Amino acid sequence: MRPYTFAAARSVGEALEQARDGSAYLAGGTTLVDLMKLEVISPAHVVDITAVPLRGIRAGAKGLSIGAMERMADVAGHDLVAGPYPMLAEALRQSASPQIRNMATIGGNLLQRTRCGYFRDPATPCNKRSPGSGCSAVDGHNRSHAVLGTSDACVATHPSDLAVALIALDARLSLRGAGGERSLRLADFYRLPGSTPHQENELRPGELITGVAVPALPWARRSTYVKVRDRQSYDFALCSAAVAVNVRGGVIGEARVAAGGVGTRPWRLPAVEQALKGKPMRLETFQAAVEHAADGSRLLSRNAFKPALLRRTIVRALVHLAG
């Protein structure tokens, strides 16, 4: 680890004051400390925000709001989350391990970095870590990498399960920086890699995520998160699907579908949602709706299984919701 200076902030104001060129906020530390040890990130100044009171899980007429410093475990187990938004609770419960969920925060989760082995290994070229050095994954170990939204410069997936569920729910981020407050759709927050994969999102230097807002969606009670991985637990998604359906009299009125493990950012699938609309809630509908889910995929040497896996993961989620 490279040397840094350390300061603890007790309020949003103190945190913003402490932020400077080359500084990093410390929340649960489960991404930051890991990547500092690997010297993938080497901040000169670390600002501990664990005592900043960005807390609270609240529900109102407009929906659900979650403070950025709420821990994954506490959000997953909360009645206001698990009942009205099962896909959120399930995505969190299937993330990482109990110990990590006790540490990691909602804000930090959305800013976690890719698990691409080349990104994590400073001895290898990686455009995301070291712009212009090349992408080792394009012709390397790329079994877990993305097929959607990739570029010649980068094929890394975004690893957050929570973000997939939040994108399906049209969630918004609340941000606070030196220039004041703003709010952004999570879907507009993440960037495609293009030729600048090191610029992953719209967060400005020193800006804090203060919270997440999930719009009210009463029919999200019928939702689920299906995660497919190499191990039964404690592993990242090879593919995942967050799905909600509004079914009346056996017919799908509306649907929400987003996928993880396949895209360079959490991937909403509006065409699949559209194809489900107005159709009977049964297997034939599901299979027809997902037919084009992976259209536009760019396959790599070791991940050609992903389009089929994506289609089947969405179908499995729909079958579960039909059950």
Add this chain to the structure above:
Amino acid sequence: MEEQSRDDEVSRRGFLLTSAAAAGLTAIAEHPRPAVAATAAGAAGAAVVEVALKVNGKARTLSLDPRVTLLDALRERLDLTGTKKGCDRGQCGACTVHVDGRRVLSCLTLAAGVSGKAVITIEGLADGDRLHPVQRAFVECDGLQCGFCTPGQVMSAVALIEEGYAGSEAEIREHMSGNICRCGAYQQIVQAVRMAKEGA
């Protein structure tokens, strides 16, 4: 040929050390325990932080390089070597301890970040010579082979029973999944958790 590569190695090391020294980083050239070494050598640029902790009920104060993890502070500074360093990357659970009553990974926790908190390690579970019921159950069920993962398993199991997740075998397996056992003693570990839970 061999001679040649050894020369290269020497000069590469030499270069690394020189450039590290130029950046004031001499002491951290020794991976993987850079932070503690850096404090001892007083690396330039790295401020020292005062950390006050309650460890197993005892108040402790440490002056630390802010890079020191809770795991290294426990093992290297407080001589509490029961907590194990497996992967040092959050992937194995060997370093599990309780901070303010919650199980966490001490390898991804900065000591400076938990100042003022209460830490319980494997050394703090037993009541004198009387083992904690979970420790007794691990002995009883042979819940270990080499024993390296055991302190982490036990700390996790104690927390899991308190969290109320020891209902069924499937539930225990899922909620113990943050603790890897390379010897594969899982069957006996699950048994031990069940036994401890029934006694609890």
